[in-house]
Amino acid sequence: MRIIAISNNKGGVGKTTSTVNIAASLSILNKKVLVIDIDHQAQATYHLGINPKDLQYSIFELLKGEITYNDLLIDRNGIYLLPAKPDLKDLDFLPFPAKEFLLRDAMEKINDFDYVLIDCPPSLGILTLNALTYAKEIFIPLQLQFLPFHGMYNLFEGVQMVKQRLNKSLEITGIIGTMYSSTKTINKEVLDETESRLPGKLFNTIIRENVSLQEAPSWGKTIFEYKSDSNGAVDYMNLTKEIIARYENQ
Ligand SMILES: Nc1ncnc2c1ncn2[C@@H]1O[C@H](COP(=O)(O)OP(=O)(O)OP(=O)(O)O)[C@@H](O)[C@H]1O
Numbered sequence: 100m101r102i103i104a105i106s107n108n109k110g111g112v113g114k115t116t117s118t119v120n121i122a123a124s125l126s127i128l129n130k131k132v133l134v135i136d137i138d139h140q141a142q143a144t145y146h147l148g149i150n151p152k153d154l155q156y157s158i159f160e161l162l163k164g165e166i167t168y169n170d171l172l173i174d175r176n177g178i179y180l181l182p183a184k185p186d187l188k189d190l191d192f193l194p195f196p197a198k199e200f201l202l203r204d205a206m207e208k209i210n211d212f213d214y215v216l217i218d219c220p221p222s223l224g225i226l227t228l229n230a231l232t233y234a235k236e237i238f239i240p241l242q243l244q245f246l247p248f249h250g251m252y253n254l255f256e257g258v259q260m261v262k263q264r265l266n267k268s269l270e271i272t273g274i275i276g277t278m279y280s281s282t283k284t285i286n287k288e289v290l291d292e293t294e295s296r297l298p299g300k301l302f303n304t305i306i307r308e309n310v311s312l313q314e315a316p317s318w319g320k321t322i323f324e325y326k327s328d329s330n331g332a333v334d335y336m337n338l339t340k341e342i343i344a345r346y347e348n349q
C-alpha cells in the first residue's frame with residue numbers, strides 16, 4: 100500500500116484539488132484508492148459531493164476510538180473516503196497522550212488498498228502530524244510563486260522533525276507544480292529554481308491553471324465527472340501515470 104500525505108503548510112496551493120483528482124485518476128486506472136480527509140475544513144469531503152452536515156460520524160470519532168473503520172468508510176463510486184467534519188479541530192483539545200499516533204493506530208489493520216491519499220490542512224498542527232506519522236510518502240503541491248517556494252523550506256524542517264521523532268520511513272517523494280500559466284514569467288522561474296535546488300523531486304507533469312478545476316468542487320464532482328476533456332483532467336491523469344510509473348520503476 101502506498102500511503103501518501105498531500106501536504107503543505109501554505110494554504111490554497113492545490114492540496115485538496117490534487118488529492119481528489121489523483122484519487123479519481125487512480126480509480127479510473129483500476130487502482131483501489133482510499134482518500135482520508137484529515138482537514139477540519141472538510142474540503143475533500145465536500146469536493147467528493149458529501150455534505151459533512153449529513154454525516155453522523157467523521158474521522159474524529161475513528162481517531163478517538165469511538166467507532167470502527169467500517170462504521171465510517173464511504174464507497175463513493177469506487178473512490179473510498181474517510182470523511183471529515185469541522186469538529187475535527189477539537190483534536191487539539193483532546194486530553195489523549197501520544198496524539199500523533201491516533202491515525203496510524205486506527206489504520207493498523209487496513210491493507211487492502213493500492214493507494215491511500217491523505218488531504219492535510221494548511222498547518223503543521225496535530226492533524227498534519229497524524230497524517231505524517233502514518234504516511235510513507237509526502238507529495239507537496241507547490242503553487243509556482245515566489246513566497247510559496249520559500250515557505251516550502253519550513254515544511255522541510257517539519258518533515259525532518261517528524262522523521263527523527265515519529266516516522267523514520269517518511270520521505271518527500273514528489274513536488275507537484277500547480278496553477279501554472281505560461282503567461283506568468285514567475286511560474287517558469289520557480290519551476291527552474293525547484294528543479295535546480297531539489298533535483299528529481301518535481302513531477303514532469305505540471306498542473307495548469309484551469310477554471311474547470313475551480314468549478315468542479317461546487318458540483319461535488321471530480322474533474323473527470325465534471326469535464327473530462329478539460330486541461331485539468333488531462334494534467335491530473337498524466338501526473339497520476341507518472342506517480343504510478345515512478346514507483347513501479349524504482
Ligand atoms: N490548477 C488549478 N487551476 C485553477 N484553480 C485551481 C487549481 N488548483 C486549485 N485551484 C483552486 O484554488 C483554490 C485552492 O485550491 P485547493 O483547495 O485545492 O488548495 P488547498 O491547498 O487544499 O487549500 P487549503 O490550504 O485551504 O486546504 C481552490 O479554489 C481551487 O479550486
Ligand SMILES: [Mg+2]
Nearest residue numbers: 114115138142
Ligand atoms: Mg485543502
